[in-house]
Amino acid sequence: MSGLSAALLLISTALLASVVLHLVLNHVLLRKSSRMRLPPGPRPWPVVGNLLQLRQGGKSLHKTFASLAQQYGPIVYLRLGSVHTVVVSSPTMAKEFLKTHDQEFQYRPKQGLVAEILMGNNGMAMSTGGPLWRHLRRICSTEFFATKHLQSFESMRSKEINSTINDICMESGEGKVVDLRFRLSSLSINILTHMMFKKRYFGVDKSRQNELHYFKEVTEQVSHWFGVLIVSDYIPSLRWLVKLQGIHASLHALRDKKSQFIQKLIMEHKENTIEVDQVQDSRNENVANTPKDFVDVLLSAPREDGTGKLSEETIETVLLEMLTAGLESSALTVEWAMAELIRNPMIMKRAQTELETMVGMNRIVEESDLHKLTYLQAVIKETFRLHPIGPLLVPHSSINKVCGIMERYDIPPHTSVIVNVWAIGRNPSTWEKPLEFNPERFLQQQHPIVAEKVDMHENNFELLPFGSGRRACPGQGLGTLVVQLVLARLLHSFHWVLPNQQEPNTLDMSEEFGLALSPAQPLHAKAYPKLLVHLYK
């Protein structure tokens, strides 16, 4: 027998053994779960469960789940390989899991291969839960996301946005089309990396180019891998097949790359050799005197049991998670808002008129103006409703079986609970004409769920762009602030239209589902300055 046939025989025997093992495990699992009052859902196939149904829907998982909800109702049970999964798609159901049973469902499901290799279980966002997760969340809330700390970076934010507005103004003067995806993502990277480790990557001289390239490669690859469906996460006996495909090797190589990048940052902070970047503004001030950054905070933080310092592994993971969660979220939300406004010129005009009235045309928008901009807030809520960048949140889970959901259903232990906020935002029984971009809906007092009530805080489950409860996004304050400020500055500083006299209503609004839900086509537009020249310096 040739070497090749021997290898093929070995592979087919192993495959057969995996399938048999799985059939046995499935049988046991089905017998156990058939005794529970499970929510309704499509009948699972042996071994693969409902995995094939998900594949049929293509890459847009949020849409596949929404059509399952239309068939089976606001709570659907699926078995993905051997993983119990529940998808909820109504405000009432979301409240049941994220508020009534928040304590039980505060955990994350067991990590898949990607998170296991790239993050370990010593971080925050992907951590299954426990004392370290609680400790890290407390550090983040008190030392990084606290209002006072965020305020201390106000001048840096303003200078970064000035610099972007200035670049757009120059492009406009040269008759160029603005690549808003690039501009917004560069701005968001500079703001976050400055707060996290006192570095900015865009608008810096050539010396930082290699580092920028490396940084982008690492973060883009991490995002890419989080969007890949790894079959052994659902059918563990196929782990050997995944190994054979070289996925482990690629992930380990990426882990080493990410470690190198973050280790360098940690070293620079320990040795105090970091070159603090300077963003010049018209008053020729720089931002060197900014407060303690996040790496400093983590390096001086104690362990969860109060002994010693956090391990470097933990620091690495938290930094990578914060970068992954925070880098694109605000930028993509502003891009969606701009796309909707360009498509709806009357709505853009109303937002601009509000800025002209409340701020005037003789100065730029400051953070202290934002609370007066009611219409702008409504535009942002409407953007979050139609285009939540985390359409399925991050899955929640419970350690134990939870009985009596809506007094009707039992949820097996370690079930992956997915909240389809995208479907909730488009549900016609909650929202009138749900597919219309209509910020006014948040200003109409007579509507049953009016703006004043739907405030994106703990008790409004109609609008959940940041989740809710113990696992809600800790970056909500920073994210909202950046979205409001950047959008206000773009609308106050420029008139915006599509290039080549393209009709507004022909703008492609299709989505790309990945780690974040982004416009499938990066937004390009022409900008025409509205303010006096010196306000762009």
Ligand code: HEM
């Ligand atoms: C517009 C901006 C943002 C949006 C829409 C957003 C949305 C979300 C959502 C939907 C979740 C999952 C909530 C859940 O599982 O229930 C989340 C979690 C998280 N977000 Fe954000 N986010 C934004 C900005 C940020 C920023 C700027 C940071 C950090 C710099 C950040 C850090 C995190 C972290 C660390 C978690 C995981 C929390 C945990 O598991 O305990 N986010 N975010």
